[in-house]
Amino acid sequence: MNQAIRNSWVVIVAMFMVLVVAISVIQVIAADALKNNDFNSRQLYQEFGSARGPILVDGNPIAESVESNDDFNYQRVYHDTELYSGLTGFYSLTYGATGLEDKLNRYLAGSSDGQFVDRIIELFSGTQMEGAQVELTIDPDMQELAYSVMPEGVEASVVITDPESGDILAMASKPSYDTNLLATHSGAEASANMAELQSVPGLSPYLNRPTASLPAPGSTFKLIDTVAMLESGEYQPDQVLDVPDSITLPNTTTPLGNFGGGLCGRLDEATLAEIFAQSCNTPFALAAMELGQDRIRTTAENFGFNESFDIPLTVAASQFPEDLDDAALAQSSIGQRDVKATALQMNMVAAAIANDGTMMKPQLIDTIRGSDLTLLEDVQPEVFKRSTTPEIAEQMTELMRGPLDGGTAYRAQSETVDIAAKTGTAQLGADNDLVNSWITGFAPADDPQVAVTIVYQNIDFDTGSELTSTNLKEIMEAVVTQ
Structure with a gap:
């Protein structure tokens, strides 16, 4: 027996x-x-109707699954969609998933390796498993402020980061949209809503503008030029340089001049500090040709150009081209021609200078926890690049005060916050009066807490130049003094 x-x-x-x-x-x-x-349609329907984990900002859900009375047990619901649609993306039975809904699907759906035990318990108990909750680094007040400085009807991005940790404190863009329109359980409704959204000029529900759009950076790229000049040892901030009103590009009949109506046209020579403050084109073009394309490209790549990465949203590789002749190099040195950059990229340039030359990897995720609050991921600060030396970064910080002291960013000068910044204007063509208008910088200059980047695309020059500087000032004063 x-x-x-x-x-x-x-x-x-x-x-x-x-x-x-x-x-x-x-x-x-x-x-x-x-x-x-x-x-496997059963898997699709099961996941779509499951208790998907929430995406949180400051502990409050901006995306969550709520119980539903239709064919599915749960409905995905989004909150403050105009503020966060570019980050969350959408989770749609008709169109799939985008944004964080896509990149973090394994956590939100409960299928990550760290949730294996929960799946075993679900299998034996028959209880409905809930996905993990994702807490973002976003500060809700900063996100709202960033969104508010972009007028309706424009294509714009605002990025605010912590230079020391790389945490993304705000990342907003316009035009925006209501992600709930695509999360509907009705395929007919989702299709009609998608068609309507895609008819909005400048709007793509599939892209997050600050990490995916690649406008020409204009004179904000002169931050790269200036670092390369200082690192070469051949230039100093107080060095006097020629400022020709116009130069003829080598082996062409094409002129490259300073921006019309600016102070650069009245100067025959000036110090590098003065040229930087007034953003004169010709001295930077001449310096770039003197230094050569390899040095400029190497410096650009030290600051993250020509490299894609995930935060976990995929950041498009900002572009500085190869095999440039001197004419193309001169045009590229002022952020035109084939040079392209995301708003996040130019924020990273400013943040690296603010952080003594060390570029931290941008972080959008703070923590990921299981439904029982078990810690699955705790994202830590990570060095991304050693972009330049502390000595060069210190010189750059002083130079970046110049645009606010009577330079191109004079509207951003504040009585309460010491701001360092660089403006940029990229012309979109000889027959086009519209520009990309940029500003990127950090504050306080002597003890940076935030790096801020603003770009308005396809906007007239006067409107763009006023919006960038005044709104940078507004953000800096609100954030630093809060």
Whole structure:
């Protein structure tokens, strides 16, 4: 009798082990293949109607799943959509997932490796498993402020970061949209809503403008030029340079001049500090040709150009081209021609200077916790690049005070906050009066707490130059003195 019991016990244990192995194979090894199978509509419907985890800002959900009374148990709901649509993206039965809904799907859906035990418990208990909750680094007040400085009807981005940690404190853009329109359970409604959204000029529900749009950076790129000049040892801030009103690009008949109506046209020569403050084109073009394309490109890449990465949103690679002749190099040195940059990229340039030359990797995620608040991910500050030396960064900080002291960013000068910044204007063509208007900087200059970047795309020069500087000042004063 005892032998029979032992044999039965061995069989039961063996069967249990087979079951555990089978579950492990299905849940781990074959999970992705099964879920991604084109014929697995059951998986799609099950995930869409599941208790997907929330995306949080300051502990409050900006995306969550609530119980539903239709064919699905849950409905994905978004809050403050105009502020956050570019970050959350959408989770749609009709159009799939974008933004953080896509990039963090394995956590939000409960399928990450760290949630394996929860899935086993769900399998045996029959209870509905909830996805993990994702807490962002975003400060809700800063996000609202960033959104508010962009007028309606413009294409614009604002990025605010902590230079020391890389935390993204705000990332907003316009035009924006209501993500709930695409999360509807009705395919017909979702299709009609998508068609309407795609008819809005400048709006793509699939993209986050601050990380995906690549406008020409204009004279904000002179931050790169100036670092390269100072690192070469051939230039100093107090060095006097020629300021020709116009130069003819080598081997062409094409002129490159200073911006019409600016102070640069009245100067025959000036110090590098004065040239930087007034953003004169010709001295930077001449210096770039003297230094050569390799040095300028290397410096640009030290600050993150030509490299894509995830935050976890994918950041498009900002572009500084290769194989430039001197004419192309001169035009590229002033942030025109084929030079392109995301708003986040130019914020990273300013943040690296603010952080003694060390560029931190931008972070959008603070923590990820299971439904029982078990910590799954705790994102820590990470050095991304050693962009330049502390000595060069200190010189750049002093130079970046110049545009506010009677230079191109004079409207941003504040009585309460010491701001360092650089403006930029990128012309969009000889027959086009519109520009990309930029400003990027940090404050307080002597003890940076935030780096701020603003870009208005396809805007007239007067409106753009006023909006960039005045709104930078507004953000800096609100954030630094709060």
